[in-house]
Amino acid sequence: MRAALPTTYDYRIHYKETGVVWKLSSLFLQHIPFASHELIFYCIGTDRSTGDALGPLTGSHLTESPLFPFPVFGTLENPLHALNLQQQIEETRLSSPTAFIVAIDACLGQGSSVGQLLFHSGPIHPGKAVGKKLPPVGDVSIKGIVNIAGFMEHAVLQSTRLHLPFEMSRIVARALQLAYSRTQSNKMNDRHHKSHN
Template sequence: MDFRTDYLDIYSKNNEFKDLISSYIEPFDSEKIVFVCVGSMRAFGDSVAPRIGSRLVELGVKNIYGTEDNPVHAKNLHEIIDYINENHIDSFIVAIDACLARHKSNVGKVIVTNSPLKAGEGVGKILPEIGDVTVACMVDLLENYIGNCIERYNAFQRIDKYLVHKFVNYVSSGIYNSINSRELCIA
């Protein structure tokens, strides 16, 4: 598969994201698709993916790792990867995370790419890569996170709450509709 990256504005129609994510996961059996939503509930901006994971569980999507109650984060990512490798053999992993944009025009966009997620990269953490496809929600501008740990943490707390909720609804409904339309076609 050739390297591919797509950008969508979260203010575009929901069916655009559904169609986009469908184009990435279409060749794979729904039962083999695993969603790993990486983030922490300790900082609002970093909670996008666990919130998406919780919403997907509420909608009945299967194979979700990383929710508000049970987040996947830096301290347990290795363990989750090992668990998935043991329990979801030949799976296709979609990794979801918040990320920081290098350009202001990209804040509020979703990036989808057929490469692994490099969680923590924006804040200088070195963690294992995960995923066949990455869905990255650009929650803020990288330049707002220059400084010490406390300054970066405070910046992540100030992220626009409406933007976070918009990401949660946009991504979770797009994934749900993509999976649901596939199952309707099979039935």
Template sequence: MMNTFHKHKLHEVAPKPKHTLQFNEKTAPEELRAIIDKLSAILSEARTQQREVVYLCIGSDRYIGDSLGPLTGSLIAQNAKTQRVYGTLEEPIHAFNLKPALKDIQKTYDAPLIICVDASLGTKEQVGDVLFVDAPLLPGKALERMLPETGDYHFQGIVNYLDPLPTSQFLNDTRLHTVMKLSQLIAHIITESEQQASQ
């Protein structure tokens, strides 16, 4: 049986707004480049405004379907060589410690710009997609949980699809291969964007 920790966490994909950029292996490389260019411009502007960029990767490593965030956080910390990462495999950020983490970010960093990473449910055709959304993350929306609106921008990795099964089944049935590929892709986008913004 799924505990409340995970019930607070998961959310489904909202209807795609016009400011969402989407990429998967079936789409053209130009779309991947568009996300990198968009994020790079955001990072450059943040530096001009003397805002510190923080990556907040939400999820748990206890269930495959929920591990996208902490896995991506570990990859970002390793590949982008930044210490401004909250939520890794070693120290996950989830429903029980999200609010304290947000308070710590505001206390530690000067005018932080927060970019979130989280797993999402979508349609069967969307599995494997990465969305970069020019808006805060609403964690727990699908389950109508009261968690704070989080961040300035966010990545959603669609790891599984909605069906009549309970949400706990989603956690158990998600393929590690899917989560790993999505985590690597998001970390690649962030690493490339960091490098491009620093040039």
């Protein structure tokens, strides 16, 4: 019998939607194995371009949290970008070949979609918007639409106001932290339940 194909999904939610952190954390809980020890976060982008800073900003928020125990690559201090991404992928393949990778990156989209956070099964194709050929990365991906696509993408990313990627990165980081803490409390409840049965 053939194995079932993995479920594909594609969610989008605006970062200003009411209850966005809780809603995102519920999605993350369903699709990211927080109970696994082999979970790695790739926060892709550069601090040299305001529009492309969503990944490193998210990485910095996550690494600043003492309660978030997973390896995070890509912060404002040490960005994960076009020049070092391939090397990081190879190092991860060697050190953690079975790791589940969550890739986070900024992207461009339609004007009506700016401010939306996308969460979908499958990898990110980083650098696509600016014509760079980089390897696809991630078992699942989280993207934030920071500006409008279609014309002079490089300049559009450079001139994006920092406020939007910053706010979106805070939402993503808080939702990931909440999903992890919900996993922990579910574990404790299970243990408590078992010990009373």
